Amino acid sequence: MALSSSASKESGSGHYTYCRKEKSLGLLCSNFLSLYNRDDVETIGIDDAATRLGVERRRIYDIVNVLESVGILARKAKNRYSWKGFGGIPKVLQDLKEEGLRENLNTFEGNNNTKVSDDDEDERFSNPSSSSQNDRSNPSSLKFLVSSKTDNRKEKSLGLLTQNFVKLFLCSNVNLISLDEAAKLLLGDAHDPSTMRTKVRRLYDIANVLSSMNFIEKTPHPETRKPAFRWLGMTGKFENRSASVLVLNESKKRTFGTEITNTSLKRRKVVSSVDGNMNQVMKPQLHVQVKHEILVNEVDRSNLEQDSRQSSKNYQFGPFAPVIVPKVGASENGKVKQVHDWESLDCTYRPQYHNQALKDLFVHYVEAWKSWYSEVAGKSPIQLFS
DNA sequence: GCATCCCGCCAGCCG
DNA sequence: CGGCTGGCGGGATGC
DSSP states (O other): OOSOOSOOOOOTTTOOOOOGGGGOHHHHHHHHHHHHOSTTOOEEEHHHHHHHHTSOHHHHHHHHHHHHHTTSEEEEETTEEEEOOSTTHHHHHHHHHHHHHHHHTOOSSOOOOOSOOSSOOOOOOSOOOOOOSSOOOOSSOOOOOOOOGGGGGGGGOHHHHHHHHHHHHHHSSOOEEOHHHHHHHHHOSOOOHHHHHHHHHHHHHHHHHHHHTTSEEEEEOTTTOOEEEEEOSSSSTTOOOOOOSOSSOSSOOOOOOOOOOOOSOOSSOOOSSSTTSOOTTSOSOSOTTSSTTTTOOOSSOSOOOOSSSOOOOOOOOOSSOOTTOOOOOOOTTOOOOOOOOHHHHHHHHOOOOSOHHHHHHHHHHHHHHHHHHHHHHHTSSOOOOO
8 A cells, every 4th residue: 555556557668667687786786896997996986986877875885885895995085985906805805714713713612622513603703792772781701892882883784794794705614605594694693583684685785796796606505405605706715826817808908898777767666747758867868878888997907916926816806797707717728617608698687778779789798798708718728618 | 475685764973 | 964874674576
């Protein structure tokens, strides 16, 4: 009641009906990355991003928070972030891992159990400090009262959650976790179904953006069949094989721009009125802006070794990598399996434009990328099986 | 039907 | 005190 069901009218006049997938955080993240993953970018404004990507600021915060937690961005000031890029990722992950392991040893009871856990993980990340109004502080575990009153909020931030989520992978032997399990672990306690649901929602958000960067990958659990996430930051720890950086980094830098920039179609209620004509907010739909993304830079720079010696970081974060990105694994034989077929790409990314021109443009990009890719693949060990 | 997760209200925080 | 941030969970969408 109260609100009328949407999609009331539609008539065949191509009035594209709302599509949730085009609004996903993952996609938005990809677009965000393709928009700012350039070396000549050092500062990013929330408003600018929101405008360019055509979304509300709120959504930018979501993305920015997780990107920051992984070191790709750094908050510089109000409304201002600085672009750090993927170069520092390895170090950040390393730090997170150490931190996570360290935190893990905070079991007050000195029972030095050398990780006997067979499968049951009992993490004790983040300090307890129940946030329930009912203060019944468990006397037994009064670790650090770190939570400084109001900062209780920070404990629940997306950024922190992201880091803890990542630590889960980095610090445990399990590399396949379902969000439910993750939520449970990261919650430590409180089986409160409500809290769980919220936590899981957040994890979905996080998982989506991490997926878009190929840090993790969604995959059905071998047995359970239940969807779970697998870590694939830098495939195989620190393999320091020569490996010539990424395969694609020279030649011209051409990429197919991701865009799909959301139309301003809201999901919910159509709120009657104004039917028959788009009001101002409802800009004549996308258009411009679609082109400055065309020259977006490609994958991270070639020289991403700069910190310590022994670079060895040939992790391959897809720049905007559509869910399936090539696993440029630098395998010794170069037989790298390409789980890559344009079919799925197309499927994944097919935007359903209601604008023919745009659609053509999209197709164009795909084609461009395709030819470029095979071009590169042709002179490199990789081979995309036809 | 349930898993996924977008949307945006609205409470803190910060200039 | 207004605007920036971003927790939170209703409920739409996807399958």
